[in-house]
Amino acid sequence: MKQNHTTPETFLGVGYTRDRAGLPLEAVRVPVPRPAADQVLVRVAASSLNPLEYKLADLNFMGRTPPVVLGLDLSGVVVAAGPGVDRVAAGDAVAAMADLNGDGGWVAADGGEAGYAVARQFLTVRKPPSLSFRDAAVLPMAFLSAFAGLYGAVRAGDTVYIPGGGGGVGHLAVQMAARVLAAGMVISSGSRPESIALARRCGAHHVFDYRRDDLSAEIAKLTGGRGVDLVFDATYSERSFVETSKTVRRGGRWAVLGVGPGRTTRLAETHSPVAAVLAERGATYVNVNLLRYFSEPATLDGEARDFLRRGMDLAMEWAARGLVVPHVGRTIDSTVAAISEGLKSLKAGGAAPGKVAVIVDRDLAGEG
Ligand SMILES: NC(=O)c1ccc[n+]([C@@H]2O[C@H](COP(=O)([O-])OP(=O)(O)OC[C@H]3O[C@@H](n4cnc5c(N)ncnc54)[C@H](OP(=O)(O)O)[C@@H]3O)[C@@H](O)[C@H]2O)c1
Incomplete structure (x- = not known):
């Protein structure tokens, strides 16, 4: 050494x-x-x-x-x-x-x-x-979270909803979807003027105020009633989970960062309607969780290590190239x-x- x-x-x-x-x-x-x-x-x-x-x-x-x-x-x-x-x-x-x-x-x-x-x-x-x-x-932590939620999941042209696009994870996720993964439309949300402004600067095409706007209705309008191809919800908010699950199209994908619906307090499990909403739409429910690799080390296998290593490399490369800043x-x-x-x-x-x-x-x- x-x-x-x-x-x-x-x-x-x-x-x-x-x-x-x-x-x-x-x-x-x-x-x-x-x-x-x-x-x-x-x-x-x-x-x-x-x-x-x-x-x-x-x-x-x-x-x-x-x-x-x-x-x-x-x-x-x-x-x-x-x-x-x-x-x-x-x-x-x-x-x-x-x-x-x-x-x-x-x-x-x-x-x-x-x-x-x-x-x-x-x-x-x-x-x-x-x-x-x-x-x-x-x-590192915020980029890897966005990367795990979106990389390999967004296809060029997809319509993507990323609530909280002014947050630590959200502002990187919006840039990744819009500027690297070639999403066709990126929709985001926030409550504070400064986070709404940041989500816009990061490339979101439409940013709503989740306290004021009717998200489901607005997204239905933007997608011709179809819903979005993919949601990546990194808000850790049960209220957001319920709302965003209703915006996914039939057969779409709903990815959540962390322990997911019904468990956001970590102290108590509560009933959440999200799984039923997604099942009714035939949508895929995906949990993205960096913490799990460390609380259940068996999950940190060779494939997971390669994925995280690739994420760290791309975090530096995309930032240096001005793509995900x-x-x-x-x-x-x-x-x-x-x-x-x-x-x-x-x-x-x-x-x-x-x-x-x-x-x-x-x-x-x-x-x-
Ligand atoms: N398990 C994991 O692997 C992992 C990894 C990283 C992060 N996380 C967790 O993920 C969460 C987010 O992390 P972060 O660093 O991005 O936090 P952050 O910087 O505090 O961002 C949170 C964002 O969520 C937005 N938000 C809150 N409620 C919302 C709602 N109902 N609808 C839409 N947007 C909403 C906020 O918008 P406004 O400020 O405009 O209201 C803010 O932009 C944290 O709970 C963190 O612990 C988990």
Whole structure:
């Protein structure tokens, strides 16, 4: 294993120290992890906020023993690599997603320390020089989610409905459908003027206000009463699931990100009409779930790894080519207070549209 000798033994991470501790997060001193055979150790330049992080702090549903350091989206520089790693090497600038059942790389950077995290090589990719560390860091989790929902599912000319096109996953999904996968019509929705505007800028042809407009009626009008070929619903909202399931055409496809209808609280299962609505239309119901690969590791087989590796490669390639470009609505420092406040606002639905970037190391990220 190549090891950078300046790497410290410990760092002051940001995460939770008690089961179901919730927000605010805390600073916690943890050992710098050592990369296993197929892992790299990344000195972190930047990261981003994902709803998963407040959910883990609230519910600890991956069954971890605290302390848990959060910050699962990563960009930075490889400082050490396990012996099985041949895709990247020490010194490379990379983007990566840490295992979703492992630790991340947020550091209480106001203490002047660097943050470190390990990532597996199939979830690590070289960062193109034209892409900033900040922009590379907001892509992994949100891009892979959109990729898993749409890639191989959208055919050229399809009519696609992606609710929440101003969200972290949604704004990338809209661009992917409209600019790469050649969907014929992309429909989206939002409630806040800034997220509606972002969905439009991302290439959605029609964007509705889900609080005000009658989505089913509007989509019926746009599709001549037929319905859309495909829905990709990454809103985690039961209300949205019920509404979007009614917009799929007969024999179409309804893909949902995460645990799906009836289970959005994770605490209780409730009755959901979605499966019946889809069955009545003969539509295919697909669950897309990155978390499942980590909560049920048997699902992370060779095919799944290849798919995720391809997703990480295309995240960088499409961003560098200006096809699927991350929108950073807000950039914050990696401090306990700023991250906790950012997650609180994400939880309340009031975060900036697109993604919130976290600058972990100003010098390394070139954001000084
Ligand atoms: N399991 C997995 O693999 C996985 C992976 C990634 C993300 N996720 C989950 O997916 C969800 C979305 O993540 P994100 O990062 O995109 O979150 P986000 O940035 O907070 O975006 C959520 C979006 O949903 C929109 N929305 C909320 N209710 C809606 C409704 N009824 N109809 C239409 N749009 C609605 C919001 O629009 P307005 O703000 O305009 O209201 C916002 O644009 C989160 O719950 C996250 O935990 C799961």
